[in-house]
Amino acid sequence: MGNPPTPRWLPVVAAFLVCVTIGSMLVVLDRVPGRSRRPEASGPTPIAGSDLHLRGRYVFQRHCAVCHGRWGDGRGEMSVGMRPRPRDFTTGVFKFRSTPSGFLPTDEDLRRTLRRGIANSSMPAFGSLAENEVEAVIAYIKTLSPRWMDGTASVAVQHLGTDPPWLGDPVASAGHRAAGKVTFVTHCAPCHGIAGDGASAVANSLEDIWGQPCPPSDLRSTSLKSGPEPINIFRTLSTGLDGSPMPSFAESLNTVQRWDLVAYLLGLRSSNEPPSAPETR
Ligand code: HEC
Numbered sequence: 001m002g003n004p005p006t007p008r009w010l011p012v013v014a015a016f017l018v019c020v021t022i023g024s025m026l027v028v029l030d031r032v033p034g035r036s037r038r039p040e041a042s043g044p045t046p047i048a049g050s051d052l053h054l055r056g057r058y059v060f061q062r063h064c065a066v067c068h069g070r071w072g073d074g075r076g077e078m079s080v081g082m083r084p085r086p087r088d089f090t091t092g093v094f095k096f097r098s099t100p101s102g103f104l105p106t107d108e109d110l111r112r113t114l115r116r117g118i119a120n121s122s123m124p125a126f127g128s129l130a131e132n133e134v135e136a137v138i139a140y141i142k143t144l145s146p147r148w149m150d151g152t153a154s155v156a157v158q159h160l161g162t163d164p165p166w167l168g169d170p171v172a173s174a175g176h177r178a179a180g181k182v183t184f185v186t187h188c189a190p191c192h193g194i195a196g197d198g199a200s201a202v203a204n205s206l207e208d209i210w211g212q213p214c215p216p217s218d219l220r221s222t223s224l225k226s227g228p229e230p231i232n233i234f235r236t237l238s239t240g241l242d243g244s245p246m247p248s249f250a251e252s253l254n255t256v257q258r259w260d261l262v263a264y265l266l267g268l269r270s271s272n273e274p275p276s277a278p279e280t281r
């Protein structure tokens with residue numbers, strides 16, 4: 001009793017004020033163009049600061065960041081509630097590739113995705129970007145994950161060949177379709193359903209590596225994510241869609257078996273004509 005009240009809280013308040021001041025200075029600094037709170041990639045960036053990098057970053061912030069996020073982590077303001085979620089480029093995992101499962105896509109793969117967009121998702125087709133803008137944004141994406149600096153993650157392009165000559169001929173392909181059906185029932189139906197419509201026992205439980213639901217595609221559709229042509233289906237079967245449950249069948253099915261499957265899937269389309277065509281089911 002009698003002691004004058006010691007302002008023990010004074011140093012605490014002072015420290016708090018200092019923190020707040022430094023904090024707001026950092027926030028202001030972060031807004032200064034060319035300064036970033038987080039590095040653009042945790043690995044070295046070969047083109048950082050170059051003209052190509054600056055142009056790529058500009059295109060990215062202008063056309064892509066709203067979905068893919070300012071840092072390329074897939075958390076753009078429009079991404080909230082989006083299914084599937086915009087790709088998180090910091091993981092360096094890509095679905096649409098001509099390279100074997102587990103490898104990075106080629107520039108050509110990325111260009112195809114950008115130019116065509118991804119059907120059944122919010123990813124738009126960027127048809128009107130100039131070729132040098134596409135080139136720059138592709139180079140920029142490649143600075144967003146350290147995987148691009150890992151030489152073992154890139155491989156030379158895989159030559160997938162071209163459509164077999166019998167594919168367009170209904171008579172010659174009949175045997176291939178029949179063989180494809182047998183393979184489909186054992187290898188694909190467990191996920192895609194016996195009708196190929198995506199209805200299977202596991203359909204609702206499949207997830208991608210980013211923890212989002214990833215239902216199996218309706219394979220009767222002509223609007224496929226990787227493109228509508230036979231070679232696009234063949235590529236998907238040969239490389240898998242990394243990050244999703246769709247595996248690569250390059251090891252378990254030979255080239256003939258994979259083309260037989262393509263023939264079978266093309267046949268399924270006639271049972272799922274667009275609404276303008278006469279009802280067949
Ligand atoms: C309106 C939202 C939106 C915008 C804008 C957008 N994307 Fe996407 N993007 C997506 C979604 C959603 C996916 C995932 C689709 C999926 O997984 O099926 C995606 C996927 C991708 C992929 C596929 C990667 C893979 O797995 O193979 C690439 C590459 C890509 N986007 C690049 C871009 C670039 C570059 C831009 C800007 C020029 C851009 N995106 C703008 C929504 C968007």
Ligand code: HEC
Nearest residue numbers: 187188191214215216217224225226233236244245246261
């Ligand atoms: C373990 C489950 C699983 C198995 C087995 C499986 N798939 Fe898939 N498949 C998926 C999922 C999930 C997707 C959707 C991926 C996405 O949307 O990102 C998919 C996507 C596809 C696509 C791409 C569709 C598009 O929109 O581009 C094709 C083609 C396909 N599967 C064919 C097959 C065939 C043929 C087989 C058998 C040889 C097969 N799948 C086996 C789960 C599976």
